[in-house]
Amino acid sequence: MAKTKVIIIGGGVSGLFIAYSLLKKRIKDIIVLEKGYLGSGSTGRCASGIRASFTSREHVILMRRSIELWIKYSCGELGRYGLYYDQAGYVWIATRDRSLRIFEELVKLHNSLGVPTRVIDVDELKQKVPPIKVKDIAGAMFDPMAGKSSPFDTIHALYSYLRDANVRIALHTKVKRVISKGSRVLGVEIDGKIIEADTVVVAAGSDSRDILKGLNVGIPITNLPRHALITEAYRHILKPLVID
Numbered sequence: 001m002a003k004t005k006v007i008i009i010g011g012g013v014s015g016l017f018i019a020y021s022l023l024k025k026r027i028k029d030i031i032v033l034e035k036g037y038l039g040s041g042s043t044g045r046c047a048s049g050i051r052a053s054f055t056s057r058e059h060v061i062l063m064r065r066s067i068e069l070w071i072k073y074s075c076g077e078l079g080r081y082g083l084y085y086d087q088a089g090y091v092w093i094a095t096r097d098r099s100l101r102i103f104e105e106l107v108k109l110h111n112s113l114g115v116p117t118r119v120i121d122v123d124e125l126k127q128k129v130p131p132i133k134v135k136d137i138a139g140a141m142f143d144p145m146a147g148k149s150s151p152f153d154t155i156h157a158l159y160s161y162l163r164d165a166n167v168r169i170a171l172h173t174k175v176k177r178v179i180s181k182g183s184r185v186l187g188v189e190i191d192g193k194i195i196e197a198d199t200v201v202v203a204a205g206s207d208s209r210d211i212l213k214g215l216n217v218g219i220p221i222t223n224l225p226r227h228a229l230i231t232e233a234y235r236h237i238l239k240p241l242v243i244d
Contacts, residue, residue, distance in 0.1 A: 004168075005029035007174050007188055008198040009211060010037075012043035012150060014072060018203055019167055020078075023194035027219065030167050031197075033190065035174035038128035039155040041205045042149035049241050051090050051146035052115045056084045067145055074149075083149070087106075089240035090146035091129060094138045103141040110143075117143045131237050148241060177214045178202070185215075 005027060008015045011034025019030050034040070050070060052063035068101065070085040094100040103119050110117040120142045122134040162169065176189045178200055187196035202208045209221045 004031050005194040006199045008032045008201045011038040012041050015203040032169045033173045043151050048148040053117050053143040066191040081160045083157035083175045087147035091240045093240045093244045136241040
């Protein structure tokens, strides 16, 4: 029976960033358990966009802080491992006046919380996205704080850093259940073996729902199927991300 300080279930960007943050707090006895390969869940399927321009106060504040950390980390030690934040912005297209009015209200919310979005006309839109056809476009909302980072480069940077810091990462290791006694979590069971831990962190994306079910903890996660279109490399034509 093994014993560790912290077990993190999930080897995506959340799980690896949690391990990194714990190291910064001088917690070193950490093991990350991943049922597949690193980034094999939702991390490897995301569109790489990072923004704070959402519709709820809580989401805006949380993601604004996230962007601050992306900039800090990419300019710091993780940047030397290949982590980057390309702050090229986000553009939302409005083809109806009603959509433009919604953007105007969202801009007020964003600006009040320190996120400098603004509504732009079709002339400025054309300057920011030269290939775009502006016919039937009423205007757009532009978020200059938003950006993107490759999920694969991010995973590689975090893995490389954690490896050098001697954090244990176990791949193809599925957690069968979280073991608890009363209200206290004691560890996890994998492959018929038990690993004890002072703390268990579940960062397994949609799998978190099933993992926590055994503890009678319900979390409101629903899978939304998406399909990725894989192409050959093509010439870069859009600097900001464009949402219609």
